[in-house]
Structure formats: C-alpha cells, structure tokens
Amino acid sequence: MSEDNAAFRAEISGWMQDNLQGEYQCLRHRGGPGDEDAHPELRKQWEQHLARARWTCVGWPEQYGGRNLTPAQQVIFHEEYARAGGPGRVGHLGETLIGPTLIALGSEEQKQRFLPGIVAGTQYWCQGYSEPNAGSDLGNVQTKARQDEAGGDWIVDGQKVWTSLAHESQWVFVLARCEPGSKGNKGLIFLLMPLDQPGIEVRPIKQLTGTSEFSEVFFDGARARNADVVGAPGAGWKIAMALLGFERGLSTLGQQAHFEHELQLVCAAAKANGAARNPMLRNRIAQAWMGLKAMRYNAMRMLATSPDGTVDGAADNAGLIAKYYWSNWHRDFGKLAADVLGFDADIASTEPALLRLQQVFFFSRADTIYAGTNEIQLNIIAERGLGMPKEARPAN
Amino acid sequence: MDFALNSDQTMIRDTAAAFLADASSSAAVRAAMAGASGFDAKVWQTLAQELAWCATAIPEEYEGLGLACFETVLLAEQCGRFLLCAPYFATACLSVPVLLETGNAAACGRYLPQIAGGTLTATTALSATGLDWQPGKVAAAAIRQDDHYLLSGAYRQVIDAATAGLLLLPARLPGGETALFAVSATAAGLSATTHDTFDRTRRTGAVKLDQVRVDAGDMLACGEALDKSMQRACAGAAIALAAEQVGGAQACLDMTLAYIAERKQFGRSIASFQAIKHRCAEMMVRIEAARSAVHGAARQAATRPGDADLTLEAACAKALASDAYFYCAQESIQLHGGVGFTWEYDPHLHFKRAQAGGHWLGSSDELRERVAANLLGAI
Ligand SMILES: Cc1cc2nc3c(=O)[nH]c(=O)nc-3n(C[C@H](O)[C@H](O)[C@H](O)COP(=O)(O)OP(=O)(O)OC[C@H]3O[C@@H](n4cnc5c(N)ncnc54)[C@H](O)[C@@H]3O)c2cc1C
Numbered sequence: 001m002s003e004d005n006a007a008f009r010a011e012i013s014g015w016m017q018d019n020l021q022g023e024y025q026c027l028r029h030r031g032g033p034g035d036e037d038a039h040p041e042l043r044k045q046w047e048q049h050l051a052r053a054r055w056t057c058v059g060w061p062e063q064y065g066g067r068n069l070t071p072a073q074q075v076i077f078h079e080e081y082a083r084a085g086g087p088g089r090v091g092h093l094g095e096t097l098i099g100p101t102l103i104a105l106g107s108e109e110q111k112q113r114f115l116p117g118i119v120a121g122t123q124y125w126c127q128g129y130s131e132p133n134a135g136s137d138l139g140n141v142q143t144k145a146r147q148d149e150a151g152g153d154w155i156v157d158g159q160k161v162w163t164s165l166a167h168e169s170q171w172v173f174v175l176a177r178c179e180p181g182s183k184g185n186k187g188l189i190f191l192l193m194p195l196d197q198p199g200i201e202v203r204p205i206k207q208l209t210g211t212s213e214f215s216e217v218f219f220d221g222a223r224a225r226n227a228d229v230v231g232a233p234g235a236g237w238k239i240a241m242a243l244l245g246f247e248r249g250l251s252t253l254g255q256q257a258h259f260e261h262e263l264q265l266v267c268a269a270a271k272a273n274g275a276a277r278n279p280m281l282r283n284r285i286a287q288a289w290m291g292l293k294a295m296r297y298n299a300m301r302m303l304a305t306s307p308d309g310t311v312d313g314a315a316d317n318a319g320l321i322a323k324y325y326w327s328n329w330h331r332d333f334g335k336l337a338a339d340v341l342g343f344d345a346d347i348a349s350t351e352p353a354l355l356r357l358q359q360v361f362f363f364s365r366a367d368t369i370y371a372g373t374n375e376i377q378l379n380i381i382a383e384r385g386l387g388m389p390k391e392a393r394p395a396n
Numbered sequence: 397m398d399f400a401l402n403s404d405q406t407m408i409r410d411t412a413a414a415f416l417a418d419a420s421s422s423a424a425v426r427a428a429m430a431g432a433s434g435f436d437a438k439v440w441q442t443l444a445q446e447l448a449w450c451a452t453a454i455p456e457e458y459e460g461l462g463l464a465c466f467e468t469v470l471l472a473e474q475c476g477r478f479l480l481c482a483p484y485f486a487t488a489c490l491s492v493p494v495l496l497e498t499g500n501a502a503a504c505g506r507y508l509p510q511i512a513g514g515t516l517t518a519t520t521a522l523s524a525t526g527l528d529w530q531p532g533k534v535a536a537a538a539i540r541q542d543d544h545y546l547l548s549g550a551y552r553q554v555i556d557a558a559t560a561g562l563l564l565l566p567a568r569l570p571g572g573e574t575a576l577f578a579v580s581a582t583a584a585g586l587s588a589t590t591h592d593t594f595d596r597t598r599r600t601g602a603v604k605l606d607q608v609r610v611d612a613g614d615m616l617a618c619g620e621a622l623d624k625s626m627q628r629a630c631a632g633a634a635i636a637l638a639a640e641q642v643g644g645a646q647a648c649l650d651m652t653l654a655y656i657a658e659r660k661q662f663g664r665s666i667a668s669f670q671a672i673k674h675r676c677a678e679m680m681v682r683i684e685a686a687r688s689a690v691h692g693a694a695r696q697a698a699t700r701p702g703d704a705d706l707t708l709e710a711a712c713a714k715a716l717a718s719d720a721y722f723y724c725a726q727e728s729i730q731l732h733g734g735v736g737f738t739w740e741y742d743p744h745l746h747f748k749r750a751q752a753g754g755h756w757l758g759s760s761d762e763l764r765e766r767v768a769a770n771l772l773g774a775i
Contacts, residue, residue, distance in 0.1 A: 286765065293689060386676055
C-alpha cells in the first residue's frame with residue numbers, strides 16, 4: 001500500500017511540475033483566503049485545466065466524475081498540490097461543500113444538473129448562510145422564501161452578508177425561512193439559486209485588508225425553481241448542518257502544507273534580516289514549528305481509521321479541537337511574521353514572499369471568526385467534548 | 397502512518413487505567429508520598445512482575461515483550477494520569493533506552509532480563525547537576541586500573557537515587573572523554589541521599605562515589621558513540637515523560653470537571669458559566685494537541701528516524717506536553733477555588749509534579765531553542 005502511495009505522490013508532484021508552468025507559472029502559491037483577487041480569471045482556467053486531467057473532486061465517486069480516491073490518497077493529493085504551490089481553488093466551495101451535500105442528500109436531477117459543472121471547473125458556488133442578524137446565531141436567519149402558487153417557484157426576499165466569492169460565482173446556496181412565524185432552526189428551507197437574475201444584487205464589501213473577497217447579497221423577489229430545493233421545505237436546517245459537516249475535510253492536510261510554506265518564508269526572512277539572532281523571536285518561531293507539527297499529527301489522529309474497527313473517541317476529540325487550533329495558530333503566526341519582518345511589514349510589498357506574509361498577518365484575523373468564531377468553537381468543545389451544560393437558547 | 401489504536405493497544409491502555417485507578421488512588425498516592433521509599437513495594441511488585449510493564453519495550457532476546465515505544469507511551473500516559481509513585485519512569489522509560497541505545501550486548505544481557513522480570517530497578521544520572529544529558533557537565537572521574545575502573549565524584553539530581561538497584565553513571569576518563577558505567581547500588585563507596593522535594597510523588601536524590609570499583613565490562617560506551625546513544629535514549633525518555641504529562645494534564649481537567657459539576661454558586665452549577673466552560677475547553681485543546689504531538693512522536697520513534705529528527709520530535713512532544721500540564725494544573729487550582737489551595741485536594745500534587753518535570757530532559761525554552769537552531773542555525 002505504501003509503495004502505491006509513493007507512486008501516487010510522485011504522479012501528482014510530477015503532474016504539478018509539468019503543468020504549473022508557462023502561463024500558469026505566475027499562479028504558484030497565489031490565491032486562497034487573503035489573496036482571492038490574484039488572477040481570478042486565470043485561476044478559473046487553471047480549474048478547467050485541472051479538470052481535464054481529472055484532478056478536481058478527486059474524492060467523489062466515479063459516477064459523478066471523481067476518482068473515488070481513498071482518504072489516504074486524498075490527503076496525498078492535497079499535500080502534493082499545496083507543496084507544488086498549487087493556487088487557491090476558486091471552486092472549493094462547490095467541490096468541498098455543496099457537491100458532497102448534493103451527492104449525499106440531493107435529488108437525482110440536482111446531481112445530474114450541478115455536479116458536472118463543479119467537476120469541470122465551469123460552475124462556481126458561494127455560501128449564503130450569514131445575515132446581518134444571524135451570524136453565530138445562524139438559526140435566526142430571516143430571509144424569506146414563499147412559494148409562487150402559479151409556477152411552484154420559490155420567491156426570496158432578504159439579505160445575506162459576508163458571502164465569500166459571491167462576485168466570482170454563478171450560484172449561491174441559501175438558507176431561508178419558508179414558514180412564516182417559525183423560529184430558530186425550524187421552518188427553514190435550503191435553496192440553490194442562480195446569482196445572475198433580476199432579483200439579486202451583489203455588493204462587494206471592502207475588508208480590513210483593503211480588498212473585497214466577500215459581499216452583501218440582496219434578494220428582492222429573486223427566484224429559485226421548486227426543483228432546486230434540497231431536502232424538504234421546512235427541513236433546511238438538516239441540510240445546512242450536513243453541509244457544515246463536510247467542511248472539516250481532508251483538505252486540512254493541504255492547508256498545513258500551505259502553512260509550512262509560510263513558515264519557510266518566515267525562517268528565510270528571519271535569516272535575511274537578522275531576526276534569527278533575536279532569542280525571543282527564535283523561541284516564537286520554534287513554537288510555531290511545534291504547533292504545526294502538533295496540528296499535523298492531530299489531523300492524522302482525526303482521520304485515523306482503526307485497522308480492526310476498534311471504536312475510539314480519541315479521533316472525535318482530535319476533530320473537535322482542529323478548527324480552534326489551526327485558526328489560532330495561524331493568527332499568532334501572522335503576528336509572528338509581522339514581528340519578524342519589522343519595518344518591512346508596514347510597507348505594502350510587491351515582492352511575492354513579503355506580500356504573502358503581509359496578507360497572512362491581516363487575513364488571519366478572519367480565521368478565528370468565520371466557520372465558527374473562537375467563542376462558538378469553545379462552546380462546542382465544552383458541550384460536545386466535555387459534556388458541560390449547554391448555553392441558554394431561546395425557546396423555539 | 398495510521399494513527400488509530402488497534403485493539404491490543406486499547407487493551408493495554410484500559411487495563412493499565414483499571415489497575416491504577418485502584419492501586420494508585422489518591423489515598424494510595426498520599427500513603428506512598430509519606431513513606432520512606434516513595435512507593436508501595438507491593439504495587440511495584442504487581443506492576444513489574446505480574447503485569448510486566450518494564451518488559452514492554454525490551455526486546456525478546458532479553459526476555460522482554462519486544463513492543464514499540466508507542467506501547468510505553470500508552471502506559472506512561474496512565475501513570476501520569478494516576479500520579480503513580482513508582483520506579484517505573486527511571487527504570488523502564490529512562491534506563492532501558494539508555495542500555496539499549498548504548499548497545500553493549502554483554503551489559504544488556506546481564507541487566508535487561510532482570511529489569512524485564514521486575515527484579516531490578518534502575519536509574520540514570522545525566523550530568524553533575526541536573527536532569528538533562530550534558531556530557532560537558534559531568535564532574536565525576538573514572539580511572540582505569542587493570543580490569544576495572546575507579547569512580548569518584550557526585551551527581552546532584554538523580555531520579556530514585558536511593559532506591560534504584562542499578563545506577564547508570566557518566567564519568568570523565570583521563571583523556572577528557574565521557575564514559576557511562578553500570579554500577580550496582582550496593583557497590584562499596586557509593587552513597588545516595590534523598591532530597592526533600594516539593595513533588596513527593598517522585599523522589600530525586602544525590603549520589604556520591606568514593607573510589608567505587610566498577611568492572612571494565614560495565615563500561616557501557618564512551619565518547620561520541622555514548623553522546624549519540626544518550627541523545628537518542630533521552631529523546632525516548634522525553635517522549636515517555638511527555639506522555640505522562642499529557643496523562644497528568646488530563647487528570648487535572650477531569651478532576652476539575654467533576655468538581656465544578658457539583659459546586660453551585662449564584663443558584664447554578666458553576667460549570668454552566670461560559671467563562672468556566674471556555675477555560676475547560678481551552679484545557680482540552682492543549683491536552684489534545686499535546687497528545688497528538690506525543691502519539692506522533694512515539695509513532696515516528698518506532699520507525700528509527702535519524703538522530704536529528706528524533707531529537708526534534710521529542711522536543712516538540714515534551715515542550716507541548718510540559719506546557720499543557722502546567723497550564724492545566726494551574727487552571728485546576730483556580731477553578732477549584734479555596735479548596736484548590738488545600739493540601740487535602742489533589743490539584744497541588746499535579747501542580748508540583750508539572751513544575752518538577754518541566755525542566756527534566758530540557759525545559760520548554762531549551763527545547764524550543766533546539767528546534768530554532770535546527771531551523772535558523774545557531775545563534
Ligand atoms: C472572511 C470571512 C468570510 C466569510 N464567509 C462567509 C460565507 O461565505 N458565507 C457565510 O454565510 N458567512 C460567511 N462569513 C460569516 C461568518 O460565518 C460570521 O462572521 C460568523 O459566523 C460570526 O457571525 P457575526 O459576524 O454575525 O458575529 P457575531 O455572531 O455577532 O459575533 C460577535 C462576537 O460575539 C461572540 N459571540 C456570539 N455569540 C456568542 C455566544 N453564544 N457565546 C460567546 N460569544 C459569542 C462572537 O464569538 C464574536 O466574538 C464570513 C466571515 C468572514 C470574516
């Protein structure tokens with residue numbers, strides 16, 4: 001098995017070497033959170049280039065265009081992709097969130113209609129969950145969906161906010177309230193909606209980074225076909241939560257390969273500017289190295305499958321801490337990078353290595369906010385991991 | 397590398413936990429702390445002879461079980477969790493790796509079967525002053541005479557100094573090289589005293605050598621070869637110590653959770669306050685991250701990595717575990733309120749053990765500097 005894996009590893013790194021070349025050369029280590037405005041069009045072409053070689057959606061079943069790779073092989077794929085400097089994937093919300101959700105819970109027609117575009121790198125998705133009054137308290141979404149008696153379409157009014165990559169996407173999956181007067185996670189609906197329609201307006205929001213990677217999305221009589229409801233109307237929460245379950249996926253080890261690259265940049269910068277002789281900074285760099293190692297082993301524990309089927313809660317514990325751990329690691333690391341750079345951290349750079357570290361310093365501030373804030377993560381760890389009393393929740 | 401425990405491994409862990417829950421209960425720990433030797437001889441007999449814990453990582457050719465470093469780590473974690481007072485760490489986690497790494501087949505053949513059988517305990521001195529391998533800080537001297545050596549000198553801190561049956565002691569040869577000797581506790585001229593340590597769950601003491609005669613065959617290794625083996629052995633010991641610390645940190649969290657679930661203030665269980673939930677969750681985050689680092693390091697160690705890699709794995713495991721242990725011990729005192737400051741409740745036992753072990757085999761700052769030197773070059 002490990003020989004096959006070594007061959008597979010070599011195949012991917014070889015392919016990346018051969019293909020991340022020429023016009024795509026400039027994409028190395030570009031894109032992804034904090035750098036989404038780097039060559040968006042070229043990165044979409046790259047998605048299609050990947051797709052032609054069947055390197056998108058590699059974990060999906062073959063019948064839906066995937067390669068049905070084992071978890072171990074998917075880990076290898078993500079690691080080698082990241083190590084080669086593979087650009088941030090514009091299609092990741094389709095590939096890792098809505099695609100797997102449709103495969104698990106979508107109708108046959110939805111699978112037929114949407115999965116091929118996601119696999120081909122031609123159809124991009126964004127996530128319409130958060131609203132001005134529904135962030136951590138996602139169950140408070142107020143965007144309304146009512147069914148048009150005539151055609152059966154769903155008519156949507158309301159607003160989403162912080163919708164990442166809305167400006168690069170054609171489709172949005174929306175959590176909305178379809179039972180008037182319902183409260184909390186009851187009475188919700190999960191809809192698939194084209195963004196390019198008269199009732200939808202996307203307004204980019206300028207982030208503290210100065211760039212815009214997320215937007216406000218306004219719905220004013222916007223339409224979703226009845227066939228584009230996932231699950232049953234009224235049971236949208238179940239779909240929305242199932243989708244979040246896919247978030248904690250195998251790409252974590254690929255993410256760590258990116259972190260490793262960033263750490264190498266910091267070490268190189270420290271050696272170049274003399275920060276490597278500062279004992280306090282040395283200590284912090286070593287601490288970051290250790291944290292990354294722990295993160296890697298933690299991911300391996302989380303993904304572990306017992307050889308003889310022994311049930312072991314340890315994997316669940318490793319999974320529970322993963323998001324809190326990596327996001328805080330990355331945020332601390334961003335500060336460390338800026339401290340190592342010193343004055344160079346303060347002047348916007350065009351030099352790729354410097355720019356990357358500057359982006360990390362700023363963007364990592366969001367890591368502890370999206371996908372469950374630090375405080376919400378700690379609530380979840382305390383309640384699910386330690387069985388502590390639940391937070392008071394308004395009666396539904 | 398698959399990180400799941402197989403059924404044998406879960407059995408080793410669970411059997412150890414079940415045994416220690418009784419044999420190393422809080423009352424048992426306190427009795428051992430008050431005793432002269434620092435441990436309960438009966439418990440040790442069961443553990444070493446019947447359960448064969450010391451045999452775990454000893455190869456079959458020396459009458460051991462031939463299991464990997466990983467199984468030792470599973471046992472050590474439980475020892476830490478239950479604050480086991482016993483010569484287990486110094487014997488099985490420190491001295492066994494030293495004997496194996498120095499690779500003197502005759503000495504291994506002499507001592508390892510006795511250790512595996514639970515009839516011999518051992519310890520190792522690492523420098524004249526502290527508990528980290530520092531060949532430059534060895535003060536004892538050894539002079540060769542015909543078929544034996546004469547050793548004289550002193551070691552200030554040795555784990556289980558006064559109770560170990562076999563002492564592995566470094567001493568400087570006339571040429572300046574350091575050599576390691578296996579010395580019986582009963583050798584004439586050897587004296588050991590026990591320190592009045594704050595951490596009563598593990599005794600350390602001083603050892604003095606006055607013209608102690610040691611057979612030439614008990615010189616285990618010297619010079620560069622010794623240095624290399626000691627670094628590898630200490631890495632193995634550090635991983636085991638880190639596992640103990642993870643177990644100790646877990647105990648601090650478990651004990652705190654049990655207490656705060658019962659304790660009521662302001663008309664509700666204090667466990668329902670979010671500030672307290674978050675602090676417990678933070679403990680769990682540090683414990684699980686450290687456990688991941690320790691399990692990862694132990695699995696790596698089993699693949700016999702190069703010296704530098706092994707040292708870094710151990711540094712990472714030990715620094716994270718050691719910091720997590722101290723963090724959890726201090727949180728546990730705080731979250732217990734007034735009773736956390738009493739002798740009667742257990743948090744202080746962990747607090748003291750966490751502090752003491754914190755600088756064994758390298759303090760976290762020293763270990764981070766080791767990693768930094770590897771990443772950035774020497775300062
Ligand atoms: C870069 C970025 C990208 C994003 N992309 C998307 C996207 O694509 N799609 C999408 O739907 N959303 C997205 N989000 C939104 C994100 O999910 C929310 O910002 C997040 O859930 C927090 O909600 P909020 O902003 O309303 O903050 P609030 O929920 O108002 O939180 C404010 C503060 O209060 C704390 N708090 C809230 N509730 C509790 C509690 N019960 N206990 C203790 N503390 C509490 C929070 O931790 C936080 O510190 C993105 C956010 C960012 C920053």
